[in-house]
Amino acid sequence: MKLKPFSIATAACLLLWSQFILADGPQATPTIEQLWEIIQSQQAEIEALKKKQQETAQQAADADEKAEAAVVAVEEVDTKTAGVASWVDKTTIGGYGELHYNNFEGEDNEIDLHRFVLFFGHEFTDSIRFFSEFEIEHGVAGDDKNGEVEVEQAYVEFDLSENMRAKGGVFLMPVGILNETHEPGTFYGVERNDVENIIIPSTWWEGGAALSGYFANGISWDLAISSGLEMPTTGKNAFRVRSGRQKVSEATANDLSYTGRLKYTGVPGLELAGTVNYQSNATQSNNDGLNEGILYETHAIYNRGPFGLRALYARWNFNGSAVSAAGADDQYGWYIEPSYKPWEKVGLYTRYEKLDGARDQDQFEQWEIGANFWPHPDVVLKADYRDRSVDSNSSGADDVKAFDLGIGYQF
Amino acid sequence: MLTGRDDLLAICRSLVQPTGLVALVLLLVLPFHALAEGPYQTREAFLEEIFSGKPPSPEVIWLRGEVKETTAEILGHAYPGIRVRYWGVDNRTAWVLEEIGKTQPITVGLVVNDNGIESIRVLAFRESRGWEVRYAFFTDQFPGIKLTDERKLDRHIDGISGATLSVRALKKLSRLALYLHQQTVQENDSSQ
Secondary structure: OOOOHHHHHHHHHHHHHHHHHHHHOOOOOOOHHHHHHHHHHHHHHHHHHHHHHHHHHHHHHHHHHHHHHHHHHHHHHHHHHHOOOOHHHHEEEEEEEEEEEEEEOOOOOEEEEEEEEEEEEEEEEOOEEEEEEEEEEOOOEOOOOOEEEEEEEEEEEEEEEOOEEEEEEEEEOOOOOOOOOOOHHHOOOOOOOOHHHHHOOOOOEEEEEEEEEEOOOOEEEEEEEEOOOOOOOOOOOOOOOHHHOOOOOOOOOOOOEEEEEEEEOOOOOEEEEEEEEEEOOOOOOOOOOOOOEEEEEEEEEEEEOOEEEEEEEEEEEEOOHHHHHOOOOEEEEEEEEEEEEEEOOEEEEEEEEEEEOOOHHHEEEEEEEEEEEEEEOOEEEEEEEEEEEEOOOEOOEOOEEEEEEEEEEEO | OOOOHHHHHHHHHHHHOOOHHHHHHHHHHHHHOOOOOOOOOOHHHHHHHHOOOOOOOOEEEEOOHHHHHHHHHHHOOOOOOOEEEEEEEOOEEEEEEEEEOOOOEEEEEEEEEOOEEEEEEEEEOOOOOOHHHHOHHHHOOOOOOEEOOOOOEOOOOOOOOOOHHHHHHHHHHHHHHHHHHHHHHHHHHHHO
8 A cells, every 4th residue: 555645744743743742731733834834844854755765776776787887897807817708718728648557578667658748729710710739758759769749730620611611730630539539538448459559550640631521410521631651661660551650740742641531420329430541652752662552441439328339440451562572561450349337437348459560560469458447537547458469479579468557637 | 462452542543633732722722711600509599599589688696605616516617707697487497608628618508497408509619529419419318307416417418439528518517507597496486
């Protein structure tokens, strides 16, 4: 119920008057004029109070507006400090690393800071970005040192449409499981599997340009034109694919390399992929007995609940008189790796590998069994045991039995 | 020697020789003529769609005390702000949140209805890999998911090989939206 100012004033007057009478006894009745004066006085007081109330409300609204403006300013400062609109926000840093301990049966044991990697990325616009990966291998690099300092990725990527991207620069070749995704917590085993070391020379990067497309049904494709391999044809590493990586270091580019990949990931947990890489001249020079090479690779990954399975097959074919004479014109390898996670933080696996590479020590079969423990999603502790039987024992090609421990991280 | 190896090499040779350098130049030049702009869907368009063309005025949740701590616990880092905007009608709220996958922020629109995820949509994806999280074959796993008492998702989400970090980012944002939705419900209950 709302009271009109006049009613309030009248009531106030009557109350005042009655109290006056009670306190001081009977008084003369006020005249109409006196009552009118009292009412006018009360009305003025009410008007003043109303005005003051309006001013207070306005002040409160002003204060709210100022508070909102201050919050927005704080958020903007936060944003700029974190850098959404600034250079700082558009530049990202990350990294990963892994330390390995290898306990070999009958050989010297080894502890090695195998990889220390830093990522640097920058977003120029919503559709143009830069990404790089800088790596130190084996702890220390330099003359007569084991390690290397490498720039494994440094490319600019462009969104051409919602479903197509292009990139130019130094990038990882779109082949295999580990070559593009190899943070330690993403795979089992202290050391990476050997097929993706000896047959697919991971980490394998080249300089060039690439185009990628995606479809809503989970099919994607990649095409790349890049620098090629420069494989040795003599010496202890003759025809070894891994020794052919030029690492985009003043790389000879007389003969380019062409890569195509088709991938299906349309069912969560499933990946099916196949890659073909064509080396127009695997030595970058003529008349040396090794000409073209072609790699075809296919793999499957399936993770369902606690169960996982990875399988990969890769094969190189080369032509040329020298490579055929050496019996290295056909090099292949495959592996299968079932795994099981009894708990969220623990995974168990076993892996069988079969390889036929260029060198005697690259021709073997191997069993491996081990476990990963993730105390944090970005930190992993690993342990495994491997048992390798080479096809034919010779100098430098011995059976291997080893127990490995590792710790890895990413951020 | 493998049967057909020379044929395969001949096919490759014929495919690449006439096109090699020309294709390389095209790939490098193409981006400057056909750049995509902006996100897949703007925040405004997302809200228009979610609220059938009549999005309500935004409201905010202040990140202080336990809410701030829990938000940081879910994300694994502090939320980059002092409040979170949301849009709500009855017991249905919409959120536009961001989280970095590997190196770049992924912008995600989420709708929570009656304490369960109604829908999740990637509005902008800037990572080089993990694009699969944009598509329905992945996001269709989320509707109906709720938060457990331990503030985990109550159902397993199958990941995508090579997109571990993008998948993790979307799972975190789902947990965050569900948690913040609970706070809006509690605030409404206490103000009534």
